[in-house]
Amino acid sequence: MSLVKRVVLWARQKSPWVLHFNTGACNACDIEIIAALTPRYDLERFGVQLKGTPRHADVLLCSGPVTHQIKDRLVRIYEQMAEPKFVVAIGTCACSGGVFQGCYNVESGIDQVLPVAAYIPGCPASPAAILDGVVKLLASLDPANAPKAEEAPKAEDPAVPA
């Protein structure tokens, strides 16, 4: 890896700005996301900042099983983000649809609509789990830490954290 790439990778790992988007969740995961951003957990230690606009954000935190109503908005928000961008599915509903899986009005998981970089299961996912998921996502940006082909998580089991 060249020096410039190394520096950019370092900067990316140290400065993930997040955007929080509710894709039809019951609000439990959203409350936990907000809790993770409070002074008690102090995510600014890792350079995490909550941003209001998709143009500034690097990571899209999604909670909820993606209702048909929200699907177009979710895709639109994702398209407004600048590359490189990552989607994190927070909560069991966002990972697989959870108890709403196969329901007539939902897409059953973020990965039915967008490419997901990290899955954080839990009902709701606790702030510590969210923190862990984000740290693992950042570590996975380094090609040296990329999972080898045989141990990559299987597509049909989205509940496995990346």
Place this chain on the structure above:
Amino acid sequence: MDAQFVYQNLYDLFYMLVFPGLLFLIAFALFAEYVDRKLHARLQHRVGPPWFQPLADVIKLAAKEEMTPRLADRRMFLMAPLVALAATATAFLYIPTWKSDIRYHFEGDLILVLYMLTVPTVTFFLGGWYSRSVYSMIGAARAVMQLFAYEVPLFLCILGPALLANTWSISKMAAFYQVHPAFAALNILGLGVCLVALLGKLERVPFDIPEAETEIVAGSFTEYSGRLLAMLRLTIDLETIVGAALIAAVFLPFGLGLPAAAGFAVYLVKLLAVVCVLTVMRSIMARLRIDQMINLCWKVAAPLGVAQVLIDLVAKGYLPRGYLQ
């Protein structure tokens, strides 16, 4: 070309681009942002970001994709951050550092610096307006409305000390107050109003009305991404340092005659002290509404600015003749 000419030009380039010009300014501005965020975190009982955080933010943004909204005026959208950054960095060259006889100064550079510090706000307005997004346009309109409120008290408060020192040059003002430190005590009122006006200029809490993230997303900056956003963030950091340097030069005339190393240390401490005061203010206050902000500036800060001018005029009238020597 003789050697002297080449040497002079090389030194000019070094002065403008490296020290105490652009490179030093950027490095110190990023450090000041770290101090600001760390102190803010400690006041909230948090650990806060590591020391390299502002640098990582800028590098990350510079390496990101850069987007222009389809409806935006591309030329204005691209020009705004560039002009803002250039104007702020230029203003810094005319402000005395740790000695009052700096390389670039002329009678009237005070007006130039104040003008250069107004340019970023105007370009934020233009950039936000030509983004053609609802949030940007509201933010842009608020930025200009706020400009009309804080600019007058700021100018009045710097006018007073300039009248007393009988010059329009910041360097000569600094030299004057270095010789007569007691006169600086007359300008304490102006120092307070200037700090409030600087909060407004930097769009920080309690005057972060133009970028109020709980109301209008990110104000003028809503549609900016990547390199352009990095430039805008850098502009605000630079503006903090330039504003602090201006306040230090006009109101805090200590340590200007010291030898280089000690003078430099005193200079950094003065600037960081101003930054810390701004941080404490943003940590302990909540955002005002735009009408409250304008009321405060026109009904309280502007009369105090006039009072500052009167104090300096009266003092000038009663001082013994020949005090300028």
